[in-house]
Amino acid sequence: MSLQELDANRFEEIIYDNCEPCLVIFRRKTCHVCKEVVPILEELQPQYEGKFGFYYVDAEEVKSLLQRFSLKGVPQILFFNEGEYRGKLAGKIEEETIEEKIAEVLGA
Amino acid sequence: MVNSYDLIIIGGGPAGLSAAIYGGRAKLKTLVINKGTIGGLADTTREIVNYPGYIQVSGPDLMKDFQKHAKHFNVEFLKEEVISVDFSQEDKLIKTKKGKEFSAKAVIVACGSEPRILNIPGEKTLRGSGVAYCATCDAEFFEGEDVVVVGSGDQAIEEGMYITKFARKVTVIVLHDEGILDCNKVSAERAFNNGKMEFIWNSTIEEVLGKENVEGVKIKNIKTGTSSQLICQGIFFFVGMIPSTHFLKDSGLEIEKSGYIPANDRMETNLEGIYAVGDNRVKYLRQVVSAAGDGATAAVAAERYIAELKDFNANILKNDKKILLLFFNVLINESLEFSTLLERLISENGDEYKIFKVDMATKKHLAGKYEIGKVPAVVVLDKGNVIKRLDCSMDKEKLKSQLF
Numbered sequence: 001m002s003l004q005e006l007d008a009n010r011f012e013e014i015i016y017d018n019c020e021p022c023l024v025i026f027r028r029k030t031c032h033v034c035k036e037v038v039p040i041l042e043e044l045q046p047q048y049e050g051k052f053g054f055y056y057v058d059a060e061e062v063k064s065l066l067q068r069f070s071l072k073g074v075p076q077i078l079f080f081n082e083g084e085y086r087g088k089l090a091g092k093i094e095e096e097t098i099e100e101k102i103a104e105v106l107g108a
Numbered sequence: 109m110v111n112s113y114d115l116i117i118i119g120g121g122p123a124g125l126s127a128a129i130y131g132g133r134a135k136l137k138t139l140v141i142n143k144g145t146i147g148g149l150a151d152t153t154r155e156i157v158n159y160p161g162y163i164q165v166s167g168p169d170l171m172k173d174f175q176k177h178a179k180h181f182n183v184e185f186l187k188e189e190v191i192s193v194d195f196s197q198e199d200k201l202i203k204t205k206k207g208k209e210f211s212a213k214a215v216i217v218a219c220g221s222e223p224r225i226l227n228i229p230g231e232k233t234l235r236g237s238g239v240a241y242c243a244t245c246d247a248e249f250f251e252g253e254d255v256v257v258v259g260s261g262d263q264a265i266e267e268g269m270y271i272t273k274f275a276r277k278v279t280v281i282v283l284h285d286e287g288i289l290d291c292n293k294v295s296a297e298r299a300f301n302n303g304k305m306e307f308i309w310n311s312t313i314e315e316v317l318g319k320e321n322v323e324g325v326k327i328k329n330i331k332t333g334t335s336s337q338l339i340c341q342g343i344f345f346f347v348g349m350i351p352s353t354h355f356l357k358d359s360g361l362e363i364e365k366s367g368y369i370p371a372n373d374r375m376e377t378n379l380e381g382i383y384a385v386g387d388n389r390v391k392y393l394r395q396v397v398s399a400a401g402d403g404a405t406a407a408v409a410a411e412r413y414i415a416e417l418k419d420f421n422a423n424i425l426k427n428d429k430k431i432l433l434l435f436f437n438v439l440i441n442e443s444l445e446f447s448t449l450l451e452r453l454i455s456e457n458g459d460e461y462k463i464f465k466v467d468m469a470t471k472k473h474l475a476g477k478y479e480i481g482k483v484p485a486v487v488v489l490d491k492g493n494v495i496k497r498l499d500c501s502m503d504k505e506k507l508k509s510q511l512f
């Protein structure tokens with residue numbers, strides 16, 4: 001299943017208003033590493049249905065968010081819970097690392 | 109259940125896809141297992157200007173054409189990572205990370221290479237916060253800033269020039285003496301004429317500095333041994349590639365210390381039915397066009413090998429006559445003389461037996477299968493079962509008494 005895209009407004013809503021536990025991958029169309037990491041998330045997503053949200057933002061569209069989290073590169077996966085930023089993973093990330101991070105975020 | 113194929117290709121870059129086209133066209137049941145995006149390194153290349161027939165094409169576009177071509181010949185694709193293999197039997201086994209198992213008569217290794225990581229302090233922790241490996245992906249994040257590029261090969265210099273479109277200044281850290289870059293001459297000249305490019309010679313990087321974001325780098329002059337710091341907001345590493353062959357370490361496949369696999373002009377490795385192609389083999393030129401050539405060669409060699417194997421199984425193991433598997437080696441004279449003697453003896457005595465000569469140098473799997481250590485050696489088969497091993501005497505009567 002493909003990931004749901006967030007624009008700047010939806011980002012605020014999901015993360016800070018709904019305080020949803022979730023991850024957001026910042027990606028670009030021209031980035032080949034993103035093309036490897038996004039499918040991993042798409043595969044993981046169904047396992048976490050109802051427990052943990054999976055979203056993406058297009059780094060070219062939401063420059064303000066890049067600055068807020070001082071991101072300098074894609075792909076990066078940012079993790080959130082209870083309206084708080086809970087860390088990030090950058091670059092070519094393995095499936096296990098993502099699963100561990102989700103467990104950590106949900107457990108904390 | 110194990111899915112079986114004629115030919116499995118590990119890696120879906122230009123080498124693997126070309127092998128797939130030839131394999132599919134030869135009507136071999138062919139599977140490509142590729143972990144990343146199809147097209148491998150070529151898929152990450154913005155523009156390719158030296159692939160015959162294409163004056164200028166983007167890597168992804170060219171690779172889409174390669175894959176379409178392979179699919180046209182009914183090649184199957186699987187997006188998975190191969191983590192272990194067993195090449196010791198006639199049927200080669202392949203296991204993926206998700207636990208799937210496959211078997212194949214022949215395997216082509218086309219895993220290419222991956223960027224080398226220097227593993228210096230700060231490199232890992234600041235990834236995505238200023239440490240980068242892909243200019244196409246990340247150059248724009250450094251608009252108006254100072255960037256360091258490590259390395260001086262084609263990739264470093266070409267990517268460095270691309271980054272100058274965004275950055276204020278690009279400083280290239282070069283291992284060699286002043287004026288010497290590892291890249292091609294055209295690129296070197298362009299780089300020297302680029303007003304935004306600067307060079308630091310005889311140097312390497314010791315550490316990436318910064319807490320949340322990259323704030324600078326520690327540079328070491330390898331001639332004088334002195335260290336210095338340079339303020340920058342970004343650092344791109346292009347320090348070469350290492351072959352992605354580590355998962356084959358214990359497979360019995362001969363692999364050089366550097367990770368490259370030696371193969372002959374038919375792409376055959378030291379193991380029968382296993383071929384190595386493209387960037388992961390020992391070779392002179394690592395480009396798309398040569399990767400494609402390797403793939404074609406290996407697939408044709410694999411096709412012939414599979415045909416021989418099938419022929420052996422049909423004609424030898426299921427033959428009505430008794431078969432004498434005669435193992436010889438052209439370098440061992442005794443084995444050649446014995447061969448002449450045995451052939452004469454058999455032709456003089458009716459048609460109870462049929463001789464099948466096996467060259468030890470090329471048919472290693474048969475030697476292994478029948479546990480042959482030295483030549484000459486003869487195994488007598490009846491419907492594929494071993495019924496006797498001959499004492500290879502040069503005495504014609506002694507030999508005859510064992511057979512008739």
Ligand SMILES: Cc1cc2nc3c(=O)[nH]c(=O)nc-3n(C[C@H](O)[C@H](O)[C@H](O)COP(=O)(O)OP(=O)(O)OC[C@H]3O[C@@H](n4cnc5c(N)ncnc54)[C@H](O)[C@@H]3O)c2cc1C
Nearest residue numbers: 119121122123143144148149150190220386387394395396
């Ligand atoms: C920046 C750059 C620019 C270049 N420009 C050009 C150019 O202009 N012209 C040109 O001709 N060449 C160019 N090249 C070289 C060219 O890209 C390579 O020579 C070519 O891609 C090699 O093909 P390959 O099939 O051997 O390996 P790769 O293209 O590296 O493909 C290997 C594939 O195998 C997969 N793989 C690896 N391990 C496993 C595993 N265990 N299980 C499953 N799959 C696995 C990888 O994911 C990858 O998809 C360039 C290279 C770089 C880095």
